[in-house]
Amino acid sequence: MRKLLTTTALIALALAGATAGARAADVKEVQMLHWWTSGGEAAALNVLKQDLAKEGYAWKDVPVAGGGGDAAMTALKAMVAAGNYPTASQMLGYTVLDYAQAGVMGDLTETAKKEGWDKAVPEALQKFSVYNGKWVAVPVNVHSVNWLWINKAVMDKIGGKQPKTFDDLIALLDKAKAAGVTPLALGGQNWQEATMFDSIVMSTGGPEFYKKAMNDLDEDSLKSDTMKKSFDNLAKIVKYVDPNFSGRDWNLATAMVIKGDALVQVMGDWAKGEFVAAKKKPGTDYLCYRFPGTEGSVIYNSDMFGMFNVPADRKSAQVALATATLSKSFQSAFNVVKGSVPARTDVPDTAFDECGKMGMANLKAANADGKLVGSLAQGYGAPPAIANAYKDVVSKFVHGQIKTSDEAVQQLVQAIDDAK
Numbered sequence: 001m002r003k004l005l006t007t008t009a010l011i012a013l014a015l016a017g018a019t020a021g022a023r024a025a026d027v028k029e030v031q032m033l034h035w036w037t038s039g040g041e042a043a044a045l046n047v048l049k050q051d052l053a054k055e056g057y058a059w060k061d062v063p064v065a066g067g068g069g070d071a072a073m074t075a076l077k078a079m080v081a082a083g084n085y086p087t088a089s090q091m092l093g094y095t096v097l098d099y100a101q102a103g104v105m106g107d108l109t110e111t112a113k114k115e116g117w118d119k120a121v122p123e124a125l126q127k128f129s130v131y132n133g134k135w136v137a138v139p140v141n142v143h144s145v146n147w148l149w150i151n152k153a154v155m156d157k158i159g160g161k162q163p164k165t166f167d168d169l170i171a172l173l174d175k176a177k178a179a180g181v182t183p184l185a186l187g188g189q190n191w192q193e194a195t196m197f198d199s200i201v202m203s204t205g206g207p208e209f210y211k212k213a214m215n216d217l218d219e220d221s222l223k224s225d226t227m228k229k230s231f232d233n234l235a236k237i238v239k240y241v242d243p244n245f246s247g248r249d250w251n252l253a254t255a256m257v258i259k260g261d262a263l264v265q266v267m268g269d270w271a272k273g274e275f276v277a278a279k280k281k282p283g284t285d286y287l288c289y290r291f292p293g294t295e296g297s298v299i300y301n302s303d304m305f306g307m308f309n310v311p312a313d314r315k316s317a318q319v320a321l322a323t324a325t326l327s328k329s330f331q332s333a334f335n336v337v338k339g340s341v342p343a344r345t346d347v348p349d350t351a352f353d354e355c356g357k358m359g360m361a362n363l364k365a366a367n368a369d370g371k372l373v374g375s376l377a378q379g380y381g382a383p384p385a386i387a388n389a390y391k392d393v394v395s396k397f398v399h400g401q402i403k404t405s406d407e408a409v410q411q412l413v414q415a416i417d418d419a420k
């Protein structure tokens with residue numbers, strides 16, 4: 001009996017030791033919340049999963065469907081409120097700063113120093129990934145929203161050419177309509193409508209106006225005739241959607257263009273990820289043009305991986321994730337698939353197709369010319385409450401709950417004021 005007890009005690013002790021050992025050891029798992037659930041997005045995310053698997057990290061996926069990430073951000077809020085932090089979460093601009101201010105983000109500064117991120121990541125992105133001198137997030141990419149994605153066969157059929165002005169674009173949409181093709185592929189969800197409106201505002205008022213109204217929230221600009229004209233232009237363009245556009249997901253709108261059921265989609269270059277996933281080639285199957293009147297400017301957003309203040313045994317996985325994300329090879333491989341461009345300035349464009357090369361060149365030039373501005377619809381113009389107010393007003397206008405451009409401008413000013 002005595003011997004048995006001793007043996008049992010020994011086993012218990014050994015077990016306790018093993019448990020303690022496991023607790024102290026690093027958890028080889030990355031838990032990631034994101035909204036990358038379309039074909040192109042999932043393919044891009046796979047590049048990261050595979051890179052981390054090679055280093056021995058398991059991937060615990062927390063996908064929350066819904067383009068633009070509103071549903072994902074609601075889920076994240078609940079997780080964080082419950083003290084259940086993911087290793088990292090996909091986030092846009094001002095959302096990172098909100099969480100950093102709330103004191104729930106980790107600190108990757110040591111890794112940043114070792115890896116030289118300060119020198120490689122553009123200033124515009126560091127404003128959102130560094131908070132009070134600490135790296136709290138890593139940028140995965142740079143997307144831009146002022147693009148047209150056009151089906152080449154439909155374009156040839158209607159004898160269309162690249163629109164240089166907003167009026168040219170309307171004339172082109174008319175040609176598609178006359179040929180019996182849906183001219184504009186749009187998903188009637190507020191974030192898609194507002195993402196398109198970002199481009200319309202830039203096209204109507206130019207980069208200086210865009211910056212004043214959509215980033216500085218200058219009231220005179222928000223209630224100006226230029227803003228009214230922007231809404232007039234929005235009213236003009238939404239006449240070209242098909243009757244089933246309400247509620248459609250963005251990637252289904254892209255699929256309409258890919259299949260030739262529609263001529264064009266106005267969307268961020270995540271749409272290109274869908275063309276890549278469908279094995280379509282730029283110049284042959286589809287065309288990428290800047291939204292007319294916005295050439296030379298880039299309205300950007302960047303997907304950040306916000307790094308939470310996870311327990312000590314999860315930190316090494318977080319560092320591995322952050323290091324992999326900002327490595328040069330990953331930045332090239334991932335962004336080729338995603339449709340975006342690298343978040344580092346020192347990645348060669350060799351692996352990118354002609355749209356990607358153009359995106360990279362445009363970003364560099366716009367940055368040098370002071371024409372790189374944050375997308376209000378995509379979290380880089382103003383904090384989330386204001387961006388949501390903006391999306392709401394634009395969407396009400398598109399769906400006829402706000403009837404005139406005058407009324408739209410009034411409501412926009414009011415809604416932004418209330419959200420401040």
Ligand code: GAL
Pocket residue numbers: 035036041066067068069092143250270301302303378
């Ligand atoms: C954006 C994000 C992109 C893409 C898109 C559609 O907010 O920056 O990476 O995922 O939503 O889901």
